[in-house]
Amino acid sequence: MKKWLLFSCSYALAFTASAQKTLIGFTASNSEKQVEWEKTFDAQIQAEDLDAWMKFLTAHPHHVGSPQGKANATYMVNLFQQWGYQAELATYSVLFPTPKTRVLELLGDKPYKAKLEEPAIPGDPYTAQKSEQLPTYNAFSADGDVTAPLVFVNRGVPDDYDELAKRGIDVKGKIVIAKYGGSWRGIKPKVAYEHGAIGCIIYSDPADDGYVQGDVYPKGAFRPKDGAQRGSVMDMPVYPGDPLTPGVGSTPTAKRLDRSEVKTIMKIPVLPISYEDALPLLQSLEGDVVPAAWRGGLPLTYHLGPSKAPVHLKLQFNWDLKPLYNVVAKLPGTEMPNEWVIRGNHHDAWVNGAEDPVSGLVAEMAEAKALGELYKKGYRPKRTIVYCAWDGEEPALLGSTEWAEDHQAELQQKAVAYINSDGNGRGFIGASGSHTLEPFFNQVLDDVVDPQTGVSVKERRYAKDIVAANRDARQKMFGNKTIKLGALGAGSDYSPFIQHLGIASMNLGFGGEDEAGVYHSIYDNYTHYTRFGDPGFQYGVALAKTAGRVTLRLANADVLPFDFSAFYKTVADYTAEVKKLLDDKRTDVQLKKDLAEKKLFVLASDPQKKYTETANDSLPPYLNFSPLDNSLLQLKENTVAFAALYGNATQLPAETQKTLNDLLFKAERSLTTTKGLPRRPWYRHTIYAPGFYTGYGVKTLPQIREGIEQGAYGEAQDGIDTVAKALEAYNAYLTKAILLLRKSS
């Protein structure tokens, strides 16, 4: 392996004592041993294993409650046990609706009855398992039978309704049709309902994942004309997990809400369809032509509607409780068994689910198998490692959330970090997570070799980023090889760990050279994945080596490799962002008022078209950012002091290290509050949350940012105070750690 320069940011001075690289948090000698063990670890990871496991796990559709789902969980428990783990099924009973009736038809002169059917592809036997497949539907849609004219709402996010309103179009009493993409799908019916729509259709436009992007399956990877995207529309930005048991595990004895009391189940019927089924519906739309940014890739002129002909949508569901089968496998730590490093990936899928989720799952299994081998050869991680394979991620992060809620006290006490993966494919490392782990993770990335090029996966990701950057960014990036972690929003099983329990988390995966487009359809299967996802499972192996190193180093470090300066810098950047957001909004609102006062919006618009730009927003007040600024100032000082002392921490007595470690990983808990975010108390983290109106997309400093965005300035001010207090508590942990280090040095 080629030697790579250490990234040269602040912590490097503190963490590297010599030219010879020492792993962050390890003594020089332990670092050497760890690096040796990692070579053995790498040698255990066999692409053939990943291939065989994927073949078994994706042999049949394996959604929640399916025979194959249970068989997969049992299969994994057996494997983990063979590999030397204390493995067991952790079962819960959860609400998981499946469709009984699905009818979508265009009435009027040119009637059309939607097929709602993904046909089998000759030569791909998986697609022919018709009787085992869940039909195309959106889980947690309402039951309903509605008939109304149709309106096109683009991506179906709040801004789209603002644009419609400017054009005099109201969706009250209408059925809306939205394109997939631009937000998490559950946002679309939620916002439609908020605007008075009585039904919602979501279709996959070929511009997003069909023929516009590339050749369609089976010639190429992309979504064929009848392919549709299944998926949950539960209001997970309020809370994920079993909707009947918010905040607690859905054990047999748990107190359950009545379904009528649940706020996160959609209030209107929602159905996903293919673009073949969408075409006649879109052709039926009258009214104005859509704004240019709203166009899709179908061969028609997109109109806003409403349609003259009404659309009839009828949906009925089985609202049964179904059993969940999580797999939980532990390898107890020798020195600190009550410090847990948790690694997870879900195992349920919408249909056969090769890419989503088995591509990530088989990497995790390879890690677990390799660690089992290491254990047999004498490797003894200091901390407990817990491998999890979650059930029910697709409908609502059910398995991870129920398990995390069920064990929340223990997890808050013991969990050092949670490392997640999900889909994986050929290409570049992608990573989001707690920024305390950023420098540590960068060191890991130096040590994993990219299978296609032979350089480190870090070098390759850096190459991609700098080549894609514009002139200014290229200049800034040249010579600075830090890979910045993204912030965690939502979309996989890390949510309960970081956002509910305040456990430092990461989400890892490779991609960018794989070709997808068949997400949540019957075409995401072994045949497709091994042609277009990761032929030969080279990047499955790379993920196992990456996530494996993250897990093993966290589990075996003398002192946990949490870094506070990276965290400080990130939060300081977020703070600058929300300040700018507020200032820019003030400028924009003022400019709009000025322009409106001089009638410039009216004069700029075509008198023959109905279009009224509004300037109704009130001018944002100035907010008091000083509590947050002061907390950040204190944090900055603490990070400097801590960085200066950390270099010697690995030399401290074991007991002191233990105390220090406890402070280090529990500091993250102080970033949560008990009251949580406004109107969604389940989300307790003050720095990271999924957006209330984005779903997947993260909102950092969520209460402040969303308060400003939504014009709830009082909430934003409360948010500033809340974050400031959380950072004070965080500073208290740091201060204790600094005192401890000073006392011991």
Place this chain on the structure above:
Amino acid sequence: MKKWLLFSCSYALAFTASAQKTLIGFTASNSEKQVEWEKTFDAQIQAEDLDAWMKFLTAHPHHVGSPQGKANATYMVNLFQQWGYQAELATYSVLFPTPKTRVLELLGDKPYKAKLEEPAIPGDPYTAQKSEQLPTYNAFSADGDVTAPLVFVNRGVPDDYDELAKRGIDVKGKIVIAKYGGSWRGIKPKVAYEHGAIGCIIYSDPADDGYVQGDVYPKGAFRPKDGAQRGSVMDMPVYPGDPLTPGVGSTPTAKRLDRSEVKTIMKIPVLPISYEDALPLLQSLEGDVVPAAWRGGLPLTYHLGPSKAPVHLKLQFNWDLKPLYNVVAKLPGTEMPNEWVIRGNHHDAWVNGAEDPVSGLVAEMAEAKALGELYKKGYRPKRTIVYCAWDGEEPALLGSTEWAEDHQAELQQKAVAYINSDGNGRGFIGASGSHTLEPFFNQVLDDVVDPQTGVSVKERRYAKDIVAANRDARQKMFGNKTIKLGALGAGSDYSPFIQHLGIASMNLGFGGEDEAGVYHSIYDNYTHYTRFGDPGFQYGVALAKTAGRVTLRLANADVLPFDFSAFYKTVADYTAEVKKLLDDKRTDVQLKKDLAEKKLFVLASDPQKKYTETANDSLPPYLNFSPLDNSLLQLKENTVAFAALYGNATQLPAETQKTLNDLLFKAERSLTTTKGLPRRPWYRHTIYAPGFYTGYGVKTLPQIREGIEQGAYGEAQDGIDTVAKALEAYNAYLTKAILLLRKSS
């Protein structure tokens, strides 16, 4: 009419003596008289006239050499004579090829023979005039009979071939297919030929002017599936006009080149087709999927090619000389008959040509008729006004160029300015031109009322611009209502006047709320235009009032309203741009070399795809900008001195004014050089030229800018020196004017 604030930039101080607005260049009393006459002028302009003239002029196809073309010219001469003008036909004999044979077919397994036919539309009688229509073709294509595989080249500009080369695709010996748009059409076959292609097909993608933009004709305005765009592909960036007589008028006695000697006729066969005809060709393409920015709006996955099946293209043309009929109508000036203000619009079309060009032509006719009425009522413009209706604009600006070349000595002596129009439609004023006319033009815009809103056309354009602007631009524009003139590139009859003869020119037209999409097809006709272009001809009337004021004020001003500070500021901005262009290129080339040296381009690219980013450009040298900077410094000082003196100029004796006027309009001549631009000496203007590789698109400071862009740094340095010398000569005019004003005050 609502009163509008004067725009408050520098010249306003010099030109407005009182709160009561005085027209720039007029004494207060002459200004008052002029404003009164303009009211009478406005009252003469009747939408019904424009309608009736368009109906006559577009009754049949009226391309060069057609019976209707000659009939139109005769009709206009008669009208101008009736209105009191000295009107005549100015005829020239020019090369104008028309098609004899057009064959395009896809061979191979799935053969397809292109229809190459625009069908008639029921209910639109104009489209049924089959025997009179020119077929779909590109004038000045080569004769040819070629068979070769097909390659997709996006817009067919040099950057596109760079992208293809990075992907290992060579067009040598191939036929290329390019989308219309992104450059003037003639660039596409020229660049294809430079890269070794043996044939070129240009098609109208529905993303550009078809169903993606809006409903197609006859339901909506946009190009129907079989519509194709005719047009010239002569290499007009080298020189326009009759290719056989460059630089001189194509009179009967002119010395003509042999056709084989002509460099501006395309070297390969070129054919425009509809997207219906393009579809099977595009479907035949194999190889990689195109980059995202290259996609069109057809329902297929766009591939780069080459196609396995060859394409056969056979074209033969009649290479006859055809007669041109320009209309030239003069109204001699009373005080300065040897100062000419020229107003022109072409009258030839590809087919019936309602929008292009008759919509602009009928506005010019309305101006001429109204002026005739004013003349009868006693209005006597000081200068001579010349109304022109050009023939042969479509093939190569034939009529205007031959006339301008034929009369170049007289024009350089007499022409004060040339005011052009072409297509016109509902919406906002659009204007490009010599920046010496910018403040004058802004004052005109204050005085024309927008027909739909009742505010000035300036206010309306300002509203459009500021509403479309981003935050920063909005802030800068708020309270600053100057409408910036665009720079003149190519695309209509102003070229010979400004770029060959150095006559200050403008190009005017309304648009932005009209719907087009049928450019150069049989569907651009009276039926289409009166539905989608300018129903009721309100904007034809607005154009007549705008261009009429420009013409009349120029013709009747006591002192010509040329402004040098606006010109200085513009050229200073262009200079800053080319300096930045050079610096940015240096930075980019250096960064590319740095990235390439560290193998980052290789590491960023997908090893399974053929893609090689190159870093072969040599580092741009530093150029000596000081001669240009010094000339600009001098110009700045002169403009300040001139502005301070100009306020009194209208009070000078008539003879002094005459001397001053002569200096003012001839200063523009000094911006031309006798040697012209490298490899295209016909283009003599040092500030404005059409781009060698853009065609329509302007390149300001062309020799400097194109030298930098094309890596011809020696030429760029020569360009700096040339522009500096031109500005010195310009400064000499200004210095004379200043001395004259000082002496007289």
